[in-house]
Amino acid sequence: MCNASDILQSSVLFWTLSFIPATILPYLALGLLSTSFIIYGLRYSxxxxxxxxxxxxxxxxxxxxxxxxxxxxxxxxxxxxxxxxxxxxxxxxxxxxxxxxxxxxxxxxxxxxxxxxxxxxxxxxxxxxxxxxxxxxxxxxxxxxxxxxx
The missing domain is CATH 1.20.120 (Four Helix Bundle (Hemerythrin (Met), subunit A))
Known part of the structure; x- marks a missing residue:
């Protein structure tokens, strides 16, 4: 069951994402992925x-x-x-x-x-x-x- 606050939060998220150019998303994903690997490596060692x-x-x-x-x-x-x-x-x-x-x-x-x-x-x-x-x-x-x- 969806309530009004969930719908509002998802619409605000999509509205905010629409202002980010499509060309930056792959770089953002690559940055997050490499950061998570670095944190995992530091934690493992x-x-x-x-x-x-x-x-x-x-x-x-x-x-x-x-x-x-x-x-x-x-x-x-x-x-x-x-x-x-x-x-x-x-x-x-x-x-x-x-x-x-x-x-x-x-x-x-x-x-x-x-x-x-x-x-x-x-x-x-x-x-x-x-x-x-x-x-x-x-x-x-x-x-x-x-x-x-x-």
Whole structure:
């Protein structure tokens, strides 16, 4: 059901749009689209979001893949222990970066804050690669154990 205020608002909108030349609309749409992509990119690479994503990946590796690898890969115990040690070191490094990120929020001076955030972002990117590498090595161990049992 339409009421009078909806009709009035839509007619005012169309009346206002009629004054905008037709040649500017594609540029306006392109500007809005590029602005939204830039905002999405900045939001995706924000250290807090990256840290949350990394912690979720660590939880997934710890809760499922590592437990499954411990149950299946007892023949290749040395490789399993090495992967678990790497995983625990990475988990400790993520925890330290989390505390550094919390400390950076209370820093005085925007130059120090920006320098700390850039350093933390680089370290988080390295740790994301490390967690993916550990995850891949654990999955390879599980696959090798399943191939040996066949």
């Amino acid at each position: 924000c250290p807090a979001v990256t840290l949350d994503r990394l912690e979720n990946t660590i939880t997934a590796v710890e809760d499922s893949i590592l437990i499954h690898a411990k149950a299946k890969c007892m023949r290749d115990y040395l490789a399993l222990v090495e992967a678990e040690t790497r995983f625990l070191r990475t988990k400790l490094a993520v925890s330290r970066l989390h505390s550094r990120l919390l400390e950076a929020r209370s820093m005085s001076g925007w130059k120090n804050y920006l320098r700390a955030i850039l350093t933390i972002s680089r370290a988080l990117a390295m740790l994301e690669r490390e967690v993916r590498d550990i995850q891949t090595s654990l999955l390879v161990l599980i696959e090798a154990a399943q191939q040996e049992s066949i």
